Amino acid sequence: MKEIENPMVIDSLWRDREKEPEVIDECLGCLEDIVAGEDVYKFVSVTGETVRVHQNSECCQQYIGALAVCEIAGDH
Ligand SMILES: [Zn+2]
Numbered sequence: 047m048k049e050i051e052n053p054m055v056i057d058s059l060w061r062d063r064e065k066e067p068e069v070i071d072e073c074l075g076c077l078e079d080i081v082a083g084e085d086v087y088k089f090v091s092v093t094g095e096t097v098r099v100h101q102n103s104e105c106c107q108q109y110i111g112a113l114a115v116c117e118i119a120g121d122h
Contacts, residue, residue, distance in 0.1 A: 071098040074112075075105025 067081035074097050080086055085101035092113070099109050 073098060073100045073105050073109075075099045075108040 067079075067083075069079045069081055070084075071080045071086075072078070073080050073086070074091075078100075080098050080100065086098040087101055087106070088096065088098045091097045099105050
């Protein structure tokens with residue numbers, strides 16, 4: 047019976063592996079994985095690297111907020 051069960055176990059492992067999302071990059075906003083099929087902004091950062099950020103306001107704000115200096119415009 048083991049000879050029949052083992053191929054079935056291997057088969058189900060392969061199917062599980064195929065369901066795993068393909069990680070493309072890391073979002074520089076939320077620092078979570080970016081997986082295939084997600085909407086992202088891809089651009090060249092100030093350091094010359096190609097980077098990706100999720101296409102949502104939270105990730106963009108976190109990314110910009112980490113790079114930029116916060117100020118109140120016009121208030122010197
Ligand atoms: Zn993100």
